Amino acid sequence: MRSVDVAKSAFGNTLRSKLRTFLTVIAIVIGGFTLTVTSGLSAGINQTVDDMLAGYGEEDQLFVMHASAMGMGEETGPGPQEYDPEVAQQSSEFGQAMLSEEDIETIADLDNVTNVEPIFFVSPDFLETSGGDQYTLETLDVPADGPAMELVAGDVPAREAMEITIPETWLTIYDADAEDYEDVDPQIALGETVEIGISNLVYEQETVEAEIVGVSAQNLAGIGGSPMPSYALNDELYEIQISGLDVEQPDAFIQAVADVDDLEANEQDIKDALADEGMVGLTLEDLLGIIQGVIDAIAWVLYGFALIALLAASFGIVNTLLMSVQERTREIGLMKALGMSSGKIFGLFSMEAVVIGLLGSVIGLAAGLAVGFTANALLTGGDGPLGGVGGLTLFALDPAALGLIAAVILVIAFAAGTLPAARAAKKDPIEALRHE
Amino acid sequence: MSTAVLETENLVKVYGRGPAQFHALKGLTFEIHRGESVAIVGKSGSGKSTLMHLLALLDQPTSGVVALGGRPVSRLKPKAVSSLRNDTFGFVFQQFFLNPNQTVLDNVTLPLKIAGVGKSERNQRGIAALEQLEMADKAKNKATDLSGGQKQRACIARALINNPDVIFADEPTGNLDSATSETVEDILFTLHQEQGITLVVVTHDEDLAAKCQRRLMMQDGLIVEEQTGATPRPAQASAVSDRQQPENQTRRGRRLPFRRGGAK
Incomplete structure (x- = not known):
């Protein structure tokens, strides 16, 4: 049997029991849809952050804060703290540790730091x-x-x-x-x-x-x-x-902005030097990276749910195809009697699983993109609730991610198809032809 | 005598193990010659279906040899056996085994599809086979729309499509009324005579068996009697063939004698 005939037959067979195929496909669509929306969301936010960074351009700046302000200070424990008048004066109204004039001078004295602007x-x-x-x-x-x-x-x-x-x-x-x-x-x-x-x-x-x-x-x-x-x-x-x-x-400052010569080369040195002084230096990239990190974490949680949905859907495929194999026992027997090899029978049924996966991924991806772009237009458009946030893209097209999603779905579908396909391939033609 | 297309030697088939063992075939040795028509006759449980399955390479014997065209097939790989079946055999089953979702043409061309023949050639040969059986006008119909006789004719077209050396017919008329049976029998024997296709019929129908040149009577896994010579029914005996076994063979005068419309 030619590959093109295997593919055509598989496609035809999946359309035989339309409702059953449809229901199986829906489960995959849900997984594919979630993956697509998630990847688009992640791509959109990351694109927004990258755009902001690109706008920031060559500015070699480091935002410096007191280490404890970033939760990176010494661990003091929950108990009562010894009073230190100098430190106490340097807390903001919110109890946040502030930078003192002394700290600003320390920063300015660091190698490669050309200018320090305290922020108040x-x-x-x-x-x-x-x-x-x-x-x-x-x-x-x-x-x-x-x-x-x-x-x-x-x-x-x-x-x-x-x-x-x-x-x-x-x-x-x-x-x-x-x-x-x-x-x-x-x-x-x-x-x-x-x-x-x-x-x-x-x-x-x-x-x-x-x-x-x-x-x-x-x-x-x-x-x-x-x-x-x-x-x-x-x-x-x-x-x-x-x-x-x-x-x-x-004077006390929440943070200071240090201009640095060749930030790329000196970034780590200065950060280390600041850490020794009980301060933390962050580039804009680091600051936005915190946002990116949160978005990525959310994305991975959603990816996880989507993969669980796909896992559940794969059992749907197994179930559907096992039923199909059972129903078509005589047909399988006939094909074997007429000289179809076990390998081709396996190929035919696993191809049916792939066709189901393909239908699911095409519909799921298309629905995900449609919903994603529509939601993006509605939310970030002029009248949308996020319309006032400049440069925000909530949903972006990431072809590589979409390709990967489709590939993952097809691989899962194929894997799900192997059990029923192996069962079909193993059938004895005589037994199969006798099957009522 | 022409060469043997199928030979068996001490063919044994045992089902089960231990005390539940069942000896379906108890050592059969015989030959089927090229262009011959052979009936394997017996009651149910006599082993005739088992024998056909072994001859048609659908099953492996417990011991003994099946040789196709002088070559033992026992040691061939399953894939080679599959393609051998596809190349050399045609099958006609009692229950037809037509795929109800597909058109008659798709059903008939299934062996070619399995063989990897392209679609246009497949359809061309399929139409030709259906024309030969007066079924060309039904090519686009669903298989379920056919009457019993038409279904069996579609099956015969399917069995013919790969130009087989041997057609195995397992109770080909078992599901048909007597008038339709006769038409289908006529078709099979005409093909056998005019195209020289070897015909192996498994049946318990004495009338059908009587039309074959040779009958192997089976009982309890053994061939208990072998009859040669077709015993034509008086109404149809008109001429004598000059082929392999001229003494008793019927011959039909027309090239396509099944135009009577009996297969409804």
Whole structure:
């Protein structure tokens, strides 16, 4: 029997009992569908992260934090801790360990570190437009996040200039008629002057003038969701924020950004040096890698469930084909009597399993892609719940993964088919022809 | 005498073991010659089906030899035996064994499909075989749509399609009424005579057996009697063949004598 005839016969045979084949295929479709959606989700998120990294470009920066802030400090145990006034002063309002001026100097003294920018959070009160309208402004993005920012217009604020970006959701300020910020051309905000109001420690408000140079979209890491000042503007605001009291208080920073020469080559050395000082250095890649790690972990859990579904489906194939072999005993006997070898009988029935697997994988993959892309369009589209997250792709096509999924399904189907196929191949033609 | 197409030597078949042992065949030695028609006759349990299975290479003897065309087949590999069956034998079964889901043409060309013949040649030869049996108009019908006689004619077309040396017919008329039986018998014997195909018929039907040139009467695993010479029914005896055994053979005057429409 020719291979093409084996394939055709197998295909024809699976369509003989349509309902039974259909039900068996459904089980595989569920597995294939889950695998496809999972791989697409994982590919989409990873693509988003890669895009963000690509946007970050050549910037050789390392984000430095106190080791205990990352859960990497010394194990102190659950019991009471001895009081250390220096450390106590360096905790933020949330009890998080902070970097001191001393730490910043230590970082700056490390080899290959060209510049260190401590990051501090300023809490302004309002943003006033040139027209005099005031808007609540509670949080600002930190300037160090600039390189990772997704911009829909303009540029990141220059380091020394008094400049600021605004998120695209704020564009309605400059077009009162627009119902939705998406209808506003982001270019109109560029070049506008705003005043930022901030209170000092004794609640005296002061304002600082800044120019809007960019419009941002919020990305997966949340960057771009608030206005982001330049370093100079941020410093100015910070100075105002801590002024007013005639008391010297030690500076403490949640984190610092270190510029590093040739980060790729020196990354490990600097990280090791920081670790010796009780600090942790993370590249943007590391930070986003945490997100990636979470997504990957979820993906693997889903892959696991999908594989369990496929395992269950494979028993469906075994069951279906065993029934089929039983029903077609006389046909098998006839084919053997007419000179079909046991090997070809085996081939015919295992091919039927593969056909079932093929149907399941084609339908499952197609359904997975359709649902994945539709959900992506609905969720991350302009009106979708995640529409405001810039540069987010929830679902992406990964041909290699799809090929692998199809191959895995076919291999599982074939493996499931071997038992019934072997049983068919072993049948004695005389016995089989006598079978009622 | 022409050469033997099938020979057996001391053929023994035992089923089971120990006290439950059953000797189905107790040492048979005989020959079937090329172009001969042989009936293996016996009651059920006489071993006639077992003998046919051994001759048709569907089963292996417990001991003894089956030789096809002078070559013992006992030591051939299963795959070689399979292809030998496909090449040299045609089978006609009492229960037809037609695949109900397939067309008549697909059923008839199954041996060619197994042999690995391409689709166009398969269909061409299938139509030719069906034409020979007046069944060409049913080629596209499902096998279930046929009457009993038509089914058996489809089976005969299937048995013929690979131009076999030997056709094994296992109770070919067992499921047919007498008029239809006669038509099917006529078809088989005409093929036998005109194409020189060796015909091995297993039956307990005396009338069918009587049309064969030789009859091996079986009882309890042994050939108890061997009769030669066809004993034609008076109505059909019209001429005498000049072939292998001229003394008693019937010969039909027409090339395709089964045009009577009896097979319904």
